[in-house]
Amino acid sequence: MTTDTAPLLSIRGLRVSYRAGDGAPPAVRGVDLDIAPGEVVALVGESGSGKSTTAHAVIGLLPPGGRMDGGRVLFEGTDLATAGERELRARRGRDIGLIPQDPMVSLNPVQRIGRQVAEVLLIHGLADRASAPAEAVRILGQAGLPDPGVRARQYPHELSGGMRQRVLIAIAVAARPKLVIADEPTSALDVTVQRRILDHLQTLTRQAGTAVLLITHDLGVAADRARRIAVMSEGEIVETGPVRQVLTAPRHPYTRRLLASAPSMATEPVRVRARAQARARALPRAQALPRAQARVRVREVAAGEPAAEGGAPVGEGLDSAEGLVVGEGLDAAGGLDAAEGLVVTEGLDAAGGLDGAGGPLVVAEGLVKEFTPRGRARACAVDGVDFTIRRGESFALVGESGSGKSTTARMVARLTDPTEGRIRFDGQDITALSGAALRRLRRRVQLVHQNPYSSLDPRRSVADAVTEPLRAFRVGDRAARLRRAAELLDRVALPAATLRRRPGELSGGQRQRVAIARALALGPDLVICDEPVSALDVSVQARILELLAEFQRDLGLSYLFISHDLAVVRQIADRVGVMRGGRLLETGTTDEVFASPSHPYTKELLAAIPGGRHAVPARSA
Amino acid sequence: MPRYLVQRLLQAVFVLWAAFTTSFVVLYLLPGDPVSIMASGGGDTNDVSPEQIAELKQVYGFDKPLIESYGDRLWHALRGDFGISVQSGDPVTRLIADQLPATLQLTSAALLLAVVLGAGVALAATYTRRRWLRQTLLSLPALGVSAPTFWVGLILVQLVSFRWGLLPAIGNEGFRSVILPAITLAVPTSAVIAQVFAKSLRTALAEPYAQTALAKGASRRRVHFGHALRNAAIPPLTVAGVVVGNLLAGSVVVETVFSRTGIGRVTATAVTAQDIPVVQGLVVFGALAFVLANLAVDLLVPLLDPRITAAAPAVAR
Numbered sequence: 001m002t003t004d005t006a007p008l009l010s011i012r013g014l015r016v017s018y019r020a021g022d023g024a025p026p027a028v029r030g031v032d033l034d035i036a037p038g039e040v041v042a043l044v045g046e047s048g049s050g051k052s053t054t055a056h057a058v059i060g061l062l063p064p065g066g067r068m069d070g071g072r073v074l075f076e077g078t079d080l081a082t083a084g085e086r087e088l089r090a091r092r093g094r095d096i097g098l099i100p101q102d103p104m105v106s107l108n109p110v111q112r113i114g115r116q117v118a119e120v121l122l123i124h125g126l127a128d129r130a131s132a133p134a135e136a137v138r139i140l141g142q143a144g145l146p147d148p149g150v151r152a153r154q155y156p157h158e159l160s161g162g163m164r165q166r167v168l169i170a171i172a173v174a175a176r177p178k179l180v181i182a183d184e185p186t187s188a189l190d191v192t193v194q195r196r197i198l199d200h201l202q203t204l205t206r207q208a209g210t211a212v213l214l215i216t217h218d219l220g221v222a223a224d225r226a227r228r229i230a231v232m233s234e235g236e237i238v239e240t241g242p243v244r245q246v247l248t249a250p251r252h253p254y255t256r257r258l259l260a261s262a263p264s265m266a267t268e269p270v271r272v273r274a275r276a277q278a279r280a281r282a283l284p285r286a287q288a289l290p291r292a293q294a295r296v297r298v299r300e301v302a303a304g305e306p307a308a309e310g311g312a313p314v315g316e317g318l319d320s321a322e323g324l325v326v327g328e329g330l331d332a333a334g335g336l337d338a339a340e341g342l343v344v345t346e347g348l349d350a351a352g353g354l355d356g357a358g359g360p361l362v363v364a365e366g367l368v369k370e371f372t373p374r375g376r377a378r379a380c381a382v383d384g385v386d387f388t389i390r391r392g393e394s395f396a397l398v399g400e401s402g403s404g405k406s407t408t409a410r411m412v413a414r415l416t417d418p419t420e421g422r423i424r425f426d427g428q429d430i431t432a433l434s435g436a437a438l439r440r441l442r443r444r445v446q447l448v449h450q451n452p453y454s455s456l457d458p459r460r461s462v463a464d465a466v467t468e469p470l471r472a473f474r475v476g477d478r479a480a481r482l483r484r485a486a487e488l489l490d491r492v493a494l495p496a497a498t499l500r501r502r503p504g505e506l507s508g509g510q511r512q513r514v515a516i517a518r519a520l521a522l523g524p525d526l527v528i529c530d531e532p533v534s535a536l537d538v539s540v541q542a543r544i545l546e547l548l549a550e551f552q553r554d555l556g557l558s559y560l561f562i563s564h565d566l567a568v569v570r571q572i573a574d575r576v577g578v579m580r581g582g583r584l585l586e587t588g589t590t591d592e593v594f595a596s597p598s599h600p601y602t603k604e605l606l607a608a609i610p611g612g613r614h615a616v617p618a619r620s621a
Numbered sequence: 622m623p624r625y626l627v628q629r630l631l632q633a634v635f636v637l638w639a640a641f642t643t644s645f646v647v648l649y650l651l652p653g654d655p656v657s658i659m660a661s662g663g664g665d666t667n668d669v670s671p672e673q674i675a676e677l678k679q680v681y682g683f684d685k686p687l688i689e690s691y692g693d694r695l696w697h698a699l700r701g702d703f704g705i706s707v708q709s710g711d712p713v714t715r716l717i718a719d720q721l722p723a724t725l726q727l728t729s730a731a732l733l734l735a736v737v738l739g740a741g742v743a744l745a746a747t748y749t750r751r752r753w754l755r756q757t758l759l760s761l762p763a764l765g766v767s768a769p770t771f772w773v774g775l776i777l778v779q780l781v782s783f784r785w786g787l788l789p790a791i792g793n794e795g796f797r798s799v800i801l802p803a804i805t806l807a808v809p810t811s812a813v814i815a816q817v818f819a820k821s822l823r824t825a826l827a828e829p830y831a832q833t834a835l836a837k838g839a840s841r842r843r844v845h846f847g848h849a850l851r852n853a854a855i856p857p858l859t860v861a862g863v864v865v866g867n868l869l870a871g872s873v874v875v876e877t878v879f880s881r882t883g884i885g886r887v888t889a890t891a892v893t894a895q896d897i898p899v900v901q902g903l904v905v906f907g908a909l910a911f912v913l914a915n916l917a918v919d920l921l922v923p924l925l926d927p928r929i930t931a932a933a934p935a936v937a938r
Contacts, residue, residue, distance in 0.1 A: 171837060
């Protein structure tokens with residue numbers, strides 16, 4: 001705390017607990033934090049760290065059941081922790097503005113926008129009934145809302161998420177407060193929108209000299225926007241300091257862990273790490289496996305590393321830069337003992353060519369999906385998309401909401417029918433598959449959904465969830481299915497006791513592991529992952545991505561990844577397709593697309609990844 | 622709006638037709654010869670001559686094949702003719718029309734009371750910060766729903782009329798005579814409204830937009846009445862449309878207990894006497910009341926919530 005002026009906000013020994021009953025630890029355990037006038041401080045932590053609770057305690061708006069157990073919240077010398085309702089009300093909105101988390105639900109759906117902005121001014125007597133409407137329009141314009149006059153007369157549902165967040169920013173800054181608390185202000189928005197809105201908020205607050213307490217789970221966002229970072233974990237601030245210091249010389253182990261798992265900050269993608277590990281394990285495993293099961297495949301081996309010390313790379317005709325690839329010709333290869341970093345793949349024919357057997361797994365040609373919204377003209381959700389997914393490859397479709405990426409994935413899974421175009425799976429045209437043939441396809445294509453909180457039936461045990469696909473296809477008897485479920489849980493690193501639990505008793509990460517186990521139950525060839533980690537904390541995200549990479553390595557799975565998060569995509573995908581407005585703008589290997597994007601939109605997307613302003617040196621996790 | 626309206630109207634017409642047809646099937650086709658039942662007036666007197674029966678059959682169209690007689694009845698019903706009461710010999714339509722004002726007075730007073738009472742309890746229960754008061758208020762609806770209407774009526778009569786002599790116990794004379802029956806009828810209805818409204822208010826107050834309003838510096842009263850109230854109003858409004866049917870059904874008991882004239886009393890006597898044309902007329906009338914009430918609700922809902930418009934009516938959400 002190097003501020004020489006008196007702090008605007010000074011939190012001392014703040015303790016908050018929730019009336020949970022079962023001896024749950026307090027949510028906030030003695031937090032100290034200072035914010036100087038005009039200063040931007042980021043409070044970073046994962047869900048449950050107490051960061052939001054701290055922020056809400058400042059303005060005395062704890063959720064039901066929350067209680068302040070002690071500490072002081074000094075704002076300009078007044079202790080808000082002990083202040084009465086009247087004092088707090090006078091401060092809220094007037095001296096301290098709040099930008100809430102989810103713009104979609106934070107505006108009153110039955111009130112016009114203008115009135116909701118004007119309300120702040122009316123409450124604090126900053127305008128009268130006659131002048132408030134015009135004032136509200138002016139503030140909306142200031143918050144960067146296009147056509148503020150028109151918007152003011154609209155209802156929230158007529159505005160996009162980004163526009164609604166601008167309205168909420170307008171509400172927060174309307175009374176020119178001294179402090180703005182931004183609680184994950186853009187987590188629910190697309191990256192490019194997120195960036196523009198954060199830029200605008202920064203401009204607004206800087207001009208007005210407003211201090212900002214930015215609550216975020218994203219170290220990248222914190223690094224880009226704040227002067228100081230406070231890292232919170234389990235109700236305590238474990239580290240605080242200037243951005244550069246926290247990022248480059250973190251003192252606390254938790255900060256280091258957080259830095260290592262932040263997808264936008266890590267430099268070594270999970271897929272590369274997974275493959276490096278595979279090298280160490282591949283050989284004994286390959287030898288132990290019968291030939292037909294040798295399905296481990298890792299394409300890349302670090303260049304320059306001697307592939308096989310025993311001699312020439314095994315498998316004729318392979319590009320040596322791609323590393324050593326050993327396939328079904330294991331016996332013929334010989335001299336395996338000496339090979340370090342051995343990589344095994346299936347589908348190598350005698351000639352040794354890659355993808356020799358059966359060609360690519362998925363080929364989509366000219367996919368179009370039209371739909372007719374009620375009372376409006378036909379529109380294209382997907383407009384002529386072509387791509388291929390090779391065997392054992394991760395292909396990612398990246399785009400913002402409304403880009404058509406999820407619709408494309410649903411067409412590949414045959415959950416929705418394309419209006420035009422063709423999909424081939426393993427050489428077979430599946431575009432018009434139906435009945436028994438479609439059911440057989442379902443066995444080979446599985447899905448992992450975005451939200452593990454809603455994709456598992458809360459009333460059924462984990463065992464039920466995992467064995468459901470097996471029951472659906474009448475695989476094995478009850479005992480065999482349970483054995484398989486236990487085996488799968490073991491593979492996703494969950495204890496066998498989890499089988500008897502219900503989803504409600506599991507954390508988000510554990511649930512997503514269960515969902516992955518369920519997707520793998522039938523031994524599919526293709527797993528479609530629709531934003532598989534976007535609902536999870538970064539450290540959990542990293543572990544799930546590692547798990548997915550590991551399965552790909554061991555089982556030779558192909559993935560179709562759907563994501564809005566380029567940082568996550570870079571972690572896992574071999575190739576990337578960038579979508580916008582139903583079109584595939586560019587495809588290429590992940591490294592190519594990230595290093596030299598050809599389409600301007602891809603460049604914009606890349607620039608919007610938070611944390612780009614502070615490149616962090618690689619750190620071994 | 623017009624398409625939404627047309628859709629609703631077609632639905633209403635369908636409900637009326639279904640009510641007519643069902644009542645026709647149930648009343649005329651189920652066991653027994655309807656004309657004999659009519660002729661005997663529900664009693665067991667057998668002094669009706671075969672000529673009279675034949676005449677009655679002709680009057681009601683039962684000398685014709687079934688489908689023809691159905692068509693005949695439907696055609697008459699369309700023009701507002703539900704036949705003639707077997708008991709009184711008056712046209713059914715006139716019988717209902719005569720009794721309508723008394724029942725309308727009773728049910729509308731009850732509905733108004735139910736809305737005021739129900740909304741009052743719900744608003745107070747969600748607004749108060751006193752735990753005991755909230756718990757007490759929230760337990761009222763369960764009590765109101767489970768107390769039998771006739772019992773509430775009898776208790777009220779016992780206390781207010783007989784012991785304290787404040788209001789008349791029976792009859793149709795003047796405003797004062799409506800009060801007790803209206804309260805009796807309103808109790809179960811208000812309980813349902815209170816229950817639904819309290820729940821939707823609690824949901825609305827827990828929404829993030831209520832938090833946004835608090836963060837603006839709004840008082841609890843402002844958040845409660847300025848933001849939550851309108852958002853929470855749709856579920857109880859929908860329920861109010863449905864309970865209009867309950868009010869009509871309740872009027873049967875209430876009018877009997879308080880010895881009032883009205884549709885309820887007509888229903889009770891017509892059913893006891895197996896006065897089939899009257900019963901059928903009442904069934905269709907009940908359906909009409911229900912349909913009109915719900916039509917009114919459907920038209921009100923878009924005014925409350927701008928998200929529900931002609932393009933996407935409430936049912937589609």
